[in-house]
Amino acid sequence: MQILIVEDEKRLADALYQILLEQKYMADVVYNGIDALEYGLSGIYDLIILDIMIPYKDGFEVAYELRKNKIDTPILMLTAKDTVPDKVTGLNKGADDYMTKPFAPEELIARIKALTRRKGEVVLDKTSFDDFNFNASSNTLSKGTKSVHLNYKEAEILKLLLSKPDVIVSKDEIITKVWGYDSDAGSNNVEAYISFLRRKLNFINSDTEIKSIKKMGYRLEKSM
Structure with a gap:
């Protein structure tokens, strides 16, 4: 927030x-x-x-x-x-x-x-999406018996994606919401943290995808 x-x-x-x-x-x-x-x-x-x-x-x-x-x-x-x-x-x-x-x-x-x-903001505590759970109090991502801790920026990006599950979230919005209005962060920073999040979803064996929409941004996609 x-x-x-x-x-x-x-x-x-x-x-x-x-x-x-x-x-x-x-x-x-x-x-x-x-x-x-x-x-x-x-x-x-x-x-x-x-x-x-x-x-x-x-x-x-x-x-x-x-x-x-x-x-x-x-x-x-x-x-x-x-x-x-x-x-x-x-x-x-x-x-x-x-x-x-x-x-x-x-x-x-x-x-x-x-x-x-x-x-009307999504106030997250414990949230389920597709095949994984996210606990915002402990910044923990889990599926079944497997869990992994998210760092601050990873957690904030995931919260933003979860708050708009049917909407494409742009890189600019991620930068302003997660890094701040006056930040020098750029696309490379966002891409790096999206990569970290994807690895952690993979670690817990989640089939949920963080989909890249060319020249637009990202959204969560449920497993088929």
Whole structure:
């Protein structure tokens, strides 16, 4: 899952980044409203954590302009502004949830999970596809009595493929979702990790195929 953090207080932004990293989420951080709008308009994020009091454009403006441009990414406003009128304004401008500072990391993670479920994202814990099982809690791929551990990027790519089983997932989408918006990763990185995943599917004797669609991307195909 890819999350955008918009917070102008650098120490808090770093703390938020670490909290998300510990939960194995990918995150980008920006510190002002102009960058927040530019990144948010890309449409690649599963969630935006948005402060209100940020330079150039405040969080209310950013939320309003994202919704005006048909961006439906869930927005969690995380702010020190705790009055009822502030909360009402935030929700009316397009926020999906409103959380005040200081906050408990456990509550933040719970709200993130709730918001992404509302969006309809596949929230994986234990998932079966064709002839294999995937446990997202332990990043374990298994079939019958055979199992193998996936590293972080292998697991994230598999989650992305599993979340769109009937859709071709492009290399560009894999790069932005798994490596990040500003990453220098390229097609070769994606191809390498797809190769690793194929080997691990083969190791557990799965007949599921990660099909390469020329000039388009990849999708999972069930065994015949």
